[in-house]
Amino acid sequence: MKILVPVKRVIDYNVKIRVNSEGSAVETNNVKMSMNPFDEIAVEEAVRLKEAGKAEEIIITSVGDKGSQETIRTAFAMGGDRGIHILNDSNTEPLAVAKILKYIVDKEGIDLVILGKQAIDDDSNQTGQMLAALLNWPQATFASKVEVNSSELKVTREIDGGLETLKLNLPCVITTDLRLNEPRYASLPNIMKAKKKQIIEMPISDTGVDSSPRLETLKVEEPAVRSGGRKVADVDELINVLKEEVGII
Amino acid sequence: MxxxxxxxxxxxxxxxxxxxxxxxxxxxxxxxxxxxxxxxxxxxxxxxxxxxxxxxxxxxxxxxxxxxxxxxxxxxxxxxxxxxxxxxxxxxxxxxxxxxxxxxxxxxxxxxxxxGDIIGSFALTEPDSGSDAMSIKTTAKKKGNEYIINGTKRYITNAPIAGVFSVMAKTKDEKSSSSISCFLVDSDLPGITLGKPDKKMGQRGALTSDIIFDNCIVKEDALLGGREGIGFTTAMRVLDKGRLHISGICVGLSERLLNEALKFATSRKQFNEEISNFQLIQSMIADSKAEILAAKGLIISTATMRDKGKNVTLESSCAKLFCSEILGKIADRAVQIHGGAGYMSEYAVERLYRDARLFRIYEGTSQIQQLIIARETIKNFKA
The missing domain is CATH 1.10.540.10 (Acyl-CoA dehydrogenase/oxidase, N-terminal domain)
Structure with a gap:
């Protein structure tokens, strides 16, 4: 089995996000970047499948600027085997990413794609689903448990109010939820081994995918600052305030 | 590379x-x-x-x-x-x-x-020999193709878990660096007894103890480098590196302490205000931050000098002195900002304050660093 794990380079989850001065996007200049945490879980799951003898090769891919190669290398240090970097300096929307992934899946003969359910920067939560549709493959999203028996997969997914267990056949698409696993650390010995692993760089134009934006961002704003609450003495005062000041009753 | x-x-x-x-x-x-x-x-x-x-x-x-x-x-x-x-x-x-x-x-x-399959442990300090490292009394007497080691080592970090000790022992009688040799002594050899782990002010979990050598016999090939008299000078050459390492740890701990203090100062309210709004608290925050940045600069510049092959004895002693001293001050301020809470074990600063105290003592006390810095500075001036 050949597994494809797409990884996205996003602002590190520890960084306090700021809107840029034009109010058009989140500020990314001089901000620490790292692998989308859901993608780390996807890499970990793929590596575990390989360690269990259920997969032969893990291909890591990323769509983005030069910096994405560092993210691919991080995935190598966790256990990815080789990388494909699709170079694109501007933002790539989920549909275009899904089309690029389809291109790689077809080219490489992939059996299983494991993706993070969403990226923590735009929270789109679309790419995995779009990819499954484009490939006409079964999909199991928000996976919290994955069991592989030859060509059959049992996936437990987290849904509103409980768990749902799906049975699906390869080839298929899985997107990971937070509780699927705890990703390993990129150890120094593995980081050093990762240096020898190959990344193929490919300009986005080579994939034949039209990545021109279909969405336009009008405005990006900071969340409204919460104004302080106040204490009232009793129920009567509360009702009075709601009537007279807030005007909701 | x-x-x-x-x-x-x-x-x-x-x-x-x-x-x-x-x-x-x-x-x-x-x-x-x-x-x-x-x-x-x-x-x-x-x-x-x-x-x-x-x-x-x-x-x-x-x-x-x-x-x-x-x-x-x-x-x-x-x-x-x-x-x-x-x-x-x-x-x-x-x-x-x-x-x-x-x-x-x-x-x-x-x-x-x-x-990490073997933990190494470095044994220089003795009951009667700390800063005056050259006055050690542990001896290694050559007999045929073996050495017989006798003596007691004190406060030896990781001794209780070590697989091998680098033991400094005298192979000649006179007090001189060339009388001291280093032996790589496997910890399971007969003639080695460990004292009970020391009870310390802080840094619990980091074990130290005495090591007692009583007619401990080692083979000739345990002698570091196969040569007598190079142990002490080698150790001194390694110290520059160790001091920079320790300086970096001091800065990391300083940042942690400042961070703990900031967490407290921005949530604790007195007189209906976050205490971080008060200028006397701000003064402690400002001094700590400035010292941390200065310390980082000193360490990085010294480290890059060392990477270029320059001698950094003076600079690394300055780093060890400065960084461990500011850590002491910052730990003190962090407790002060916490007020009464800082004296309670419930808050991390109480423990970190005790942990921090050691840094002005080990790997050369602040006073020894001062002596080195003064010696080098005067020597450079006269040169």
Whole structure:
């Protein structure tokens, strides 16, 4: 089995996000970047499948600027085997990413794609689903448990109010939820081994995918600052305030 | 060859996450049990922490000094006991062998030091010999193709868990550096007794104890570098590196303490205001921040000098002195900002304050650093 794990380079989850001065996007200049945490879980799951003898090769891919190669290398240090970097300096929307992934899946003969359910920067939560549709493959999203028996997969997914267990056949698409696993650390010995692993760089134009934006961002704003609450003495005062000041009753 | 920047930045991320997610949450456990949890030690080994300063040929990753100190800025944010576990393998335990060991000694020990399978421990200090290191009394008498070691070593870090001791012993009578040799003594040899682990003010979990050698017989090939009289001078050459490492840990711990103080100061209210709004609190925050940045600059510049092959005896002593002294001040302020809460074990600053005290004492006291700095400065002036 050949597994494809797409990884996205996003602002590190520890960084306090700021809107840029034009109010058009989140500020990314001089901000620490790292692998989308859901993608780390996807890499970990793929590596575990390989360690269990259920997969032969893990291909890591990323769509983005030069910096994405560092993210691919991080995935190598966790256990990815080789990388494909699709170079694109501007933002790539989920549909275009899904089309690029389809291109790689077809080219490489992939059996299983494991993706993070969403990226923590735009929270789109679309790419995995779009990819499954484009490939006409079964999909199991928000996976919290994955069991592989030859060509059959049992996936437990987290849904509103409980768990749902799906049975699906390869080839298929899985997107990971937070509780699927705890990703390993990129150890120094593995980081050093990762240096020898190959990344193929490919300009986005080579994939034949039209990545021109279909969405336009009008405005990006900071969340409204919460104004302080106040204490009232009793129920009567509360009702009075709601009537007279807030005007909701 | 040091690690390339890209690989190093991935590793630094690993260490940051490890410190935040694994080490800091387990600090109280270390304090309560006076030991580092086995699973944490396992992970430290897996991550590759034990081998950072050992050549790649022997399974290490051979970080540059600049990389090593950047790593200590992160590692230092957690209880110093964690660092201490790998500290002797990173520092003086391995570096004497890297610098002066025979090929056979390197092959025997360094690969196991890199993986952490063996903990190395450096034994210089004695009951009657601390700062006056050259006055040690432990002796190694040659008999045929063996040496017989007798004497007592004191406060030896990691002695209770070490697989091998680098023991400084006199091979000649007169008081001179060339009378002192270094022996790589496997800890399971007959004639070695360990004292009880010392009860210390802080840094619980970092074990130290006496080592007593009573007619302990070692083979000739245990002599570092196969030559008598090079032990002490080698150790002194390794110290520059150790002092920079410790300086980096001091800065990491200072940042942690300031961070704890900031967390408290921005949530604690008095007179209906966050106490961080008060200028007397702000003064302590400002001084701490300025000192941390100055310390970082001094360390990085000295580390890059050392990477270029320059002698940094003066600079690394300045770093050790400055960084451990500011740590003392910052630890004190962090407790002060916490007020009464800072005196309670419930808050991390109470423990870190005790941990911090050691840094002005070990790896050369502040006073010894002052002597070195003055000696070098005057020598340079006269030259």
């Amino acid at each position: 040091a690690l390339d920047d890209n690989s190093f930045s991935i590793f630094l991320d690993t260490i940051k996450k490890f410190v935040d997610n694994k080490l800091i949450p387990r600090e109280q456990e270390v304090e309560d049990t006076n030991s580092i949890p086995i699973d944490i030690v396992r992970e430290m080994k897996d991550i590759g922490l034990f081998g950072i300063s050992i050549p790649t040929k022997y399974g290490g990753s051979n970080l540059s000094m600049e990389q090593e100190v950047k790593l200590t800025f992160e590692l230092g944010r957690a209880s110093p006991a964690f660092r201490s576990m790998a500290g002797t393998n990173i520092g003086i335990g391995s570096q004497t062998i890297v610098m002066a060991g025979t090929d056979k000694q390197k092959n025997k020990y360094l690969p196991k030091f890199s993986t």
